[in-house]
Every structure is written in C-alpha cells, then in structure tokens.
Amino acid sequence: MPTTGRVRHAAPGLGHSGVVTVTGQLGEFLRARRARLRPEDVGLGALPGRRRVTGLRREELAQLAGVSVSYYTRLEQGQSVNASDAVLDALAGALRLDDHERTHLRELASRRPRPLRRPPAERVNAMTLDLVRSMENVPTLVLGRRTDVLAWNPLGHALLASHLDPTAPERPADRPNVARMLFLDPHCRDLYVDWDRKARGVVANLRLIAGRHPEDALLASLVGELSVKSPEFVALWGDHRVKPCEGATYRLRHPLVGELTVTQQALSLPHSPEQSVLVVTAEQGSSSQDTLRLLGRFTVTS
Known part of the structure; x- marks a missing residue:
C-alpha cells in the first residue's frame, strides 16, 4: 500500500509539508489565464483608473462570467469551494479556455486537499513490450505518467538518448525521465533544434497530469x-498552460547522423491508460x- 510521504523539494502549486494545495492550484490557474486577456480582447471598455495588473x-x-466580484475573489483565493458546473462553464467561456483547459479547470475545482502519496513503480504490460520489440525499424519508447522512460527499442535509444x-x-530507480533530460541534460537540449517548443509541450503536459494526480x-x-535547478522550467510552469503531448514535428541535431526532421506521436494504450507509446517517424x-535508416544500420552494427 502506498505510504504518505513528503516532497524533498517544494513544488509550486503541488504542495508544502506533504499536503497538496489544490485550492492554490485553482487560484494560480485562474490568475494566469486572466493575465492573458485584455479588456479589448473580450469586448470590454477599460475600467477607469490606472491599471496595476x-x-x-x-x-x-x-462581469464577463456573470458572478459577483466577491464570489470570484473568494474562489481565486481558495476561500470558496464547490463551484457549480454553471459557474465553471461561465468562467471557462469568459477566459476563452480550450477543451483541455476547460477539463483542467474542472479537475482543479473538484479536488480536495489530500496528503501526497508515493505510488508504486510503473510496470510495462507484456503485450506492450512485444509491440515495442516488433517495431525494430521505428524508434519507439514507452512513457509513464510522469514521462519516465519505461522501455525503448534500440533505435529509440539511439535516436533520443544514445549517451545513456x-x-x-529496466530499473525503476534508474529510469530516464523525458522532462528531466530536456531541462537538465545538455545532450538532450542540443538534440532539439527548436528546444523551446519541445520544452513548452512537455511542461504543458506535466501541468495536465498534475491536475489529474x-x-x-x-x-x-x-x-x-x-523548479530548483531550471529557471526556464519555473517560467514555463508558472504560465499554467495545459495540453497533452499527442503529436508534433521537430528538427533534431543528432551527434552521429546529423540533422533530420521527425514526427513524434504518443499513442494511448487501452490496457494501460496512464502510459503511452511514443513512435518517431520521418x-x-x-x-x-x-538518415533514420542510416542510424538503424549504425545501431545494428554497434
């Protein structure tokens, strides 16, 4: 049975002293989305006085959502709970949230503070491992809930993390983590020509998962x-953007075979819904x- 545990590093919006600050996450999300809009964006005339926000x-x-200022203030400050679906829909419409952001808002509003718990190590289903092994000519990885690499085939390893x-x-304590590598591993930073776009996508996905768990x-x-080791991560995390990593095209700068453009697609697994198979194609x-075929020949030779 999982046991309650403290977090060594306090994570913004994820809790302090071992307890998740769910109301804090909701307030931070609302403030971040509110900061994206200007009165003229939503057809409002600016209120009188000098703007300080x-x-x-x-x-x-x-005004846009049709709720009282005092009620919205309490909601943003975490002093009001049990917001109705109608209120959440009105806020989502006023903030111009997309479908992913609307779902995230509902998840944040429905959560109650709970102790942090250490979940058991993730395991890969045997059928999934057979799938990864069968795709020997396609770089393939299995990613867990927190972007841990649970498995990869030789070509997936050679393309994205050949230095590891x-x-x-195969060892839960040693598993590479895509988010950690992207921000803290120089090899992975250099691999993505458009590193900023990849980083935004990974952080937006982590935000989504944090709202669910x-x-x-x-x-x-x-x-x-x-948050402690990367100011860039802090800035992206504070933006509160949420979006699943489903598919995107990136230019890579591989140290062995040079530049290439690939599409990364995350495929869901019905029997393991919190895991995904990342397939890389050209x-x-x-x-x-x-270039991918050349890398495959190098991989077989080595």
Missing part, C-alpha cells in the same frame, strides 16, 4: 527538482527517412 482585473472577469545506459529503463509524490518531487521518401 497584467490582463483582466477580477472585476472585469466577474540502454538498460536503464495532485497526490502523486513522485510527480511533485520531479516538479520541485526542476516523412516517406525524405532525406530524414534515409
């Missing part, structure tokens, strides 16, 4: 570690496909 004022957002021990995913002590610890007939 970035984006909409609380009064302006309350290929057997590391606020009691996950390992996730809190990961966010805390990155456009049919492109030079990048030839």
Whole structure:
C-alpha cells in the first residue's frame, strides 16, 4: 500500500509539508489565464483608473462570467469551494479556455486537499513490450505518467538518448525521465533544434497530469527538482498552460547522423491508460527517412 510521504523539494502549486494545495492550484490557474486577456480582447471598455495588473482585473472577469466580484475573489483565493458546473462553464467561456483547459479547470475545482502519496513503480504490460520489440525499424519508447522512460527499442535509444545506459529503463530507480533530460541534460537540449517548443509541450503536459494526480509524490518531487535547478522550467510552469503531448514535428541535431526532421506521436494504450507509446517517424521518401535508416544500420552494427 502506498505510504504518505513528503516532497524533498517544494513544488509550486503541488504542495508544502506533504499536503497538496489544490485550492492554490485553482487560484494560480485562474490568475494566469486572466493575465492573458485584455479588456479589448473580450469586448470590454477599460475600467477607469490606472491599471496595476497584467490582463483582466477580477472585476472585469466577474462581469464577463456573470458572478459577483466577491464570489470570484473568494474562489481565486481558495476561500470558496464547490463551484457549480454553471459557474465553471461561465468562467471557462469568459477566459476563452480550450477543451483541455476547460477539463483542467474542472479537475482543479473538484479536488480536495489530500496528503501526497508515493505510488508504486510503473510496470510495462507484456503485450506492450512485444509491440515495442516488433517495431525494430521505428524508434519507439514507452512513457509513464510522469514521462519516465519505461522501455525503448534500440533505435529509440539511439535516436533520443544514445549517451545513456540502454538498460536503464529496466530499473525503476534508474529510469530516464523525458522532462528531466530536456531541462537538465545538455545532450538532450542540443538534440532539439527548436528546444523551446519541445520544452513548452512537455511542461504543458506535466501541468495536465498534475491536475489529474495532485497526490502523486513522485510527480511533485520531479516538479520541485526542476523548479530548483531550471529557471526556464519555473517560467514555463508558472504560465499554467495545459495540453497533452499527442503529436508534433521537430528538427533534431543528432551527434552521429546529423540533422533530420521527425514526427513524434504518443499513442494511448487501452490496457494501460496512464502510459503511452511514443513512435518517431520521418516523412516517406525524405532525406530524414534515409538518415533514420542510416542510424538503424549504425545501431545494428554497434
């Protein structure tokens, strides 16, 4: 049975002294989304007086959502709970949230403070391992809830983390983590030509997972570690953007075979819904496909 545990590094919005500050996450999310909008963006005339805040004022957002300023203030400050679906829908509309952000808002509003718990180590289903092994000509990884690498095939290892021990995913304590590598591993930073876009995507996905699993002590610890060690992560985490990592195209600068353009797609697993299979492909007939094939030959030789 999982045991309650403290987080070594306090993670912004994920809790202090071992307890998740769910109401704090909700307030931070509302403030961040409010800061994105200006009165003219939503058809409001600016209120009189000098503006001291970035984006909409609380009064302006309350007006748009059709709620009282005092109620919205209590909600943002964590002094009011059990917001109705109608209120949440009104706030989502006023803030112009997309579908992922709307779901995230509901998850944050429905959570209650709970102790952080250390979940058991994630395991990879045998069927999933068979799938990864069968895709020997396609770089493939299995990622866990917190972007831990649970498994990879030789070509996936060679493309994204050739400098690491290929057997590391087999040991829970040594598993590489995509978010940690992206922000703290120079090799992975250099691998992505458009590192900023990749980093934004990974952080937005972590934000989404944090809203679903606020009691996950390992996730809190990961966010805390990155917050201490990476100012870039802190800035992106504070933006409160949420979006799942489903698929995107990136230019890579591989140390062995040079530049190539690949598409990374995260495929869901019905039997393991919190895990995904990351498949990396190149456009049919492109030079990048030839480069992947060359890397595959190097991998077989080594």
